[in-house]
Amino acid sequence: MLYRVFCGLVIMLAQPAVADTAQSVFNNYQDALIQVQVIENQTQRKSAIGSGFYVSDDLLITNYHVIAEKIQSEQQYQLMANLGDDNKQQLQIIAVDVINDLALLRTPQKQNRQFTLASNLPAQGEQVFSLGNPHDLGMVVVPGTFNGMKQQSFYPRLHVTGSINPGMSGGPSVNSNSEVIGVNVATAGNQIGFVVPVAQVNALLAGANSTAPEIDTLKQQILQQLLTNQQQMLSPMLSEQWQMQPLGKGLVPADIAPFVQCWGHATELEQNNGIDTATASCGQSEQIYLNSGLTTGKLEMQFEWLDGKDLSPLKFNHHYQNRISYSGADNRAGKHDVTGFNCHSDIVAMAGKASRVIFCVRAYKEYPQLFDALYLAATVADGQQGFISHFTLAGVTQENATAFARKFMEAVVWQS
Structure with a gap:
């Protein structure tokens, strides 16, 4: 069984004030976080896992690379939201942005608690928190520091500190007000993490239709x-x-x-x-x-x-x-x-x-x-x-x- 995952974050020891804020973020928003699973139909086993988060009562954001195999081989895989306590719900793909590694999903399980998208990025040096499910171990919060936009990059990425581990792809990074500044996407190791900016999330939401398109339609959108x-x-x-x-x-x-x-x-x-x-x-x-x-x-x-x-x-x-x-x-x-x-x-x-x-x-x-x-x-x-x-x-x-x-x-x- 192959677990193909890109990034994740682990809990780090922090100063008491930081730990209190991280605990507050987790307590307030843990219900708005999910694990996204790609299930291989023949074996009914997980082929890939990542994280996702609610941005409305039934819409989730995750990374495109988490759900890519469903688009590549539609009949071979299904997408599931692991909502805990053996509660798994099938997910629909509403829209994708393959350039910025984003996907918008719909779940039948409606959620009252959702994340708010930040209107601005933090100042460089401000504290941020990254959330997700590292190594399939359960949801965690990781304190870090916002270091601005990644330099010398054609694809927009935010640079944050923090230990990045498999399983956190598609989870949110938030500011001290728990507002989403971007989506966890990758790591360069040594406490260097990269996040897709919230502006790209807003663009995906603005351009999405209300109904789930056919996979062939998604492929045409990807081509364009x-x-x-x-x-x-x-x-x-x-x-x-x-x-x-x-x-x-x-x-x-x-x-x-x-x-x-x-x-x-x-x-x-x-x-x-x-x-x-x-x-x-x-x-x-x-x-x-x-x-x-x-x-x-x-x-x-x-x-x-x-x-x-x-x-x-x-x-x-x-x-x-x-x-x-x-x-x-x-x-x-x-x-x-x-x-x-x-x-x-x-x-x-x-x-x-x-x-x-x-x-x-x-x-x-x-x-x-x-x-x-x-x-x-x-x-x-x-x-x-x-x-x-x-x-x-x-x-x-x-x-x-x-x-x-x-x-x-x-x-x-x-x-x-």
């Missing part, structure tokens, strides 16, 4: 969300000038978007089989969860400069070919979710140097118009020197994949 998201992410990168910097004799991006971070590394000759290398990589720290086999919404780039002037051409070329073969898609995708890659290869003159260029795309089976793209360019070795550039884009249109590849080819070149 993904198409809009990839356009918003790529448009500035395609229209603006990239800042470039040297890597060996190659030119590589230094800054193409605020949410794309870059790192570099170099090795000495004796550390790398007689070849001096310098590498750089750029990418996003987040991606979009579609199901257990498919993530999307991410850009990744890698670059490597190799200098083996003291090696024979045969030995250098052998190592060069090995390095080229390491490139692959960066996102998780299974054969049930995507087609195989369709690739085109050619020798292209780039800034006066001949380069072997490979460009591949694979289609999403459930979400037409979306593709993963893979690009690899290897400048033909020149005097035991080589330059490899690579990118992958996950969940983009063919038009945007081609436009990005064209801009990448023009910018990332061997300098004369």
